[in-house]
Amino acid sequence: MQLFPCPFCGPRDETEFHYGGDAGNARPDGVDVPIERWADYLYLRTNPKGTAREIWVHMNCGEFFVMERDTVTHKVLSSTALGGEHAA
């Protein structure tokens, strides 16, 4: 079981977290967004081998944050609160 550092609560067991998707998958607004772009936003994921930037939520405190981790070694590289205003 992995240990994830919640920027608010510190290191906690991975079972307390939910995955929230790729970080940087910005939502394109509007009905005129090309359908390929919208499909990309909805369904296409980078699934990198190596360093990944991901959104996670710590279910216990309810806070979403960005975590960088290595998908091969499972090493956690960083975790940052969204918006940065609460960054630990």
Added chain:
Amino acid sequence: MTASRLATGGSAIDRSRPIRFSFDGAIVHGFAGDTIASALLAADVAVVGRSFKYHRPRGIWGAGVEEPNALVDIGGSVAATPNTRATTEAARDGLVVKSINATPNALSDRNAFLDRFSRFIPAAFYYKTFMWPDWHMFEPRIRAMAGLGKVDTGWTSPGPADQINHHCDVLVVGAGPAGLAAARLASGAGLTVTLVDDQPKPGGSLGHRTSEIDGKPAALWVEETVAELAQAGHLILPSTTAFGIYDHNLVGLNQRHRDGRPDTLWRVRPRQIVLATGAIERPLPFANNDLPGIMSADAALAYLRRHAVLVGQRIVVATNNDSGYEVAEALAEAGAEVTLVDIRRDGAPTAPANVRLIAGRSLAAADGSLRVQAVTLDDGTRLDADCVLVSGGWSPTIHLFGQARGKLAWSEARAAFLPGDPVDGIAVAGAAAGAVSLSEVFAGVGTAIASLGQTTTAVPRSTGPEATGGILAAWPMPGSKGRIWIDYQNDVTVKDVELAARENFVSVEHLKRYTTLGMATDQGKTSNLPGLALMAAITGRTVPEVGTTTYRPPFTPVPLASFAGARGAELMAPVRRLPLESVHRASGAVFQEYGGWLRPAHYGGNADAERSIADEARRARQSVALFDGSTLGKIEVIGPNAAEFVDFIYYNTMSTLKPGRCRYGFMLSENGVVFDDGVLVRLDEHRFVVSCSSSHVAAVHARLEEWRQDRFGRGAVYIHNATAEMATLTVSGPNARKLLETLDLGLSLDDADLPHMAVSHGSYAGDEVRIARVSFTGDRSYEISIRADRAEPLWAHLRHAGRAFDAVVIGLEALMILRAEKGFIVIGKDTDGTTLPQDLGVEGPRTKRQGEFVGRRSLFTDEASRGDRLQLVGLTVPQGEAPLPTGAHGVRRSDGRLRSQGFVTSSYQSPTLGRAVALGLIERGAARHGETIDIQHLGKIRTATIAPPCAFDPAGDRLHA
């Protein structure tokens, strides 16, 4: 008699506490401190079980976790457990021990004839032979003939296993010389240490090997070291196996208890780990090397020194390294006639006293039927023997290192895989790192502790005599004569590996799966390396070129009860409960789980549930119904940007809602699919209450938080889930207002002040109540929300006052009928993962809304614009016909085949209408009202008429009646 208990000695046993248990029905005597294996050996029980496939007689091989043969089913005075290792299971008074895979017992097994046909049933025989017509036809009988212990189907849990989370600086696995030294050094460096060992007593090999440390006998050094660690407050866990290393160096431990309690599961988060897990002695390859009486040499020494059991009278010790010498010497001293056969011609130590040494020879075969009687050497010499002890060298126990993704390095000199490049936070020491002599062990411990960044002081020194010779590898060779066993537990021989190679299963992973080598419950602890060395020899590769299979947890079997812990029965998936549950129970409510909530399905007890439900639904329309709707979501959205926020969240425009008013709406997922529906209440300019579906509260809350944090920012919107804080009691029906007027709620119930879809505040017994005119029944309804802990008097008051109106308390089943009569949907029941809002007839926001909202773009795809989408409809059947089965498909015949055109989603008998009502999702349904459609269920076809979803009071007059 050949094996026997000596009159004195035995460091592990307490002769003042005799015990007795039964084995295959015969009484066995032993002492406290015996394992089942040591007691059976002392009683000279040679055959303890039958082999998996050929039903060959098998005896005890080892003295620890590596045991491939001596698996037994136990019961009686302990919880019934199949396939326990007799070598690690404590012998206890009153145990009932049974051999496995033997009928009627190990000594005379009626399936033993199978061994005579062994040449016809090699590896993969079954899969090649029983292909036609179907393997599954043969499988039950074959499985009954091959197999291990029997599960006791009457087993009941003695209680939940404890699970403990634990943190420490250093976890030391193994309390042999390396582990104890490492623990002491770590303690000296000021670290908190946890020391675990699978044996009941610390010491490891020091418990039966003669040595001297820092000038003291090893036993004394062990005692002092353990006392010192305990004194310093470190945690020492005996009878505890570290079975797995998981991500981020989480270590799983399973602790056994001697008092009959279930095992305890430990989840340890150490900063650093020292693996001092020792090594496992390998067998030697010779024909019939699986006969009872052929044992690991080290195990025989352990039984002698720990349990005072002399395993034979005329003993042949065969070895390819130094460790057999001490065994031979000790057994001779204990009175046995010992011949030592050493494969090494050069470099072998001198013969111990009273031991005949034959150097430069190896065993070619063993003879005997139910136990070994003689061996033949490679030069044809025949030696009588009632026991053959073998030492084929040592395989470091690097399983945990391998699980931690540590790479292994092959050592030709040690004829073993050793830990290769270091893994972060893990050091390996002692025999697990390939050390042979105690001096090497301690030197390695010093290095290991230093590799973890700790300074070492006073590393122990070995001051006794030590082994000096090397090992001459003795692997199984292709083309050998006779049947040479490699994997005892799964009955894999040299010929099976040769067959695998001939059929090109040469990869080590294929070898494993084709022959089942190493796939038994012992996971090949004694067999994997000989097996892959043989494959290397057959294919002309080196051992590291063949490589090892992947190491996976668990190292030894762990009871499922340990992993389950307290997560059983109700705690497996805890239900959410109503504040008024006990009140409802007292009223005869029958509870069921709905979307995680335990709610009254209906009242009136279990007898004739259908009639109770129909009565409730009918009476609810006649006067007034009371319903506990506390599960309804109550998520507050608060803040200056709250209106903008709910506009984005909902499909419908919500910012135009006036304070004090409610509006029904959909929430969509980004793929446009309707995710939830419900009423949004605007309490004031900056405060809304999202009244989402009962089963969706947590999911809706999570979505709101995600959009808040990842789009709107934390500054101007705040979300609070108040669902559990308030109970919601619903009063519905033509007389709902009259009933409420008898209560003093401190607010005007006049329809001008509190019209349908409005909210108002009053008080009851000093507590604020919120009253919303929202209806899921189609009748005039009032939802009264009050502090959960003050709901009981209000509910009692409503029920008391309700008598004058013939009020009925209804459960969820009746409510489902009422809402279906009205065509009101339940998300996930009347919709699926493709349903868009326009499919439910709510087209307006899609075409008219300007602002952005969740899922908007997805409503304009080609898929969303298809003309043949499934749309919500009502389905009616002729008067007197039974309700349509929910899930039945609407069908049309096309090219001679039935093709689905949608399905029934909800279906009930309406007591008010006196006919069946149903909802469904049907292709182009909205435009087909009045058409008939075939409905197919279990091969039968009925006819239904497509209708508008609402079957009762379509004008909605009753909302205001």
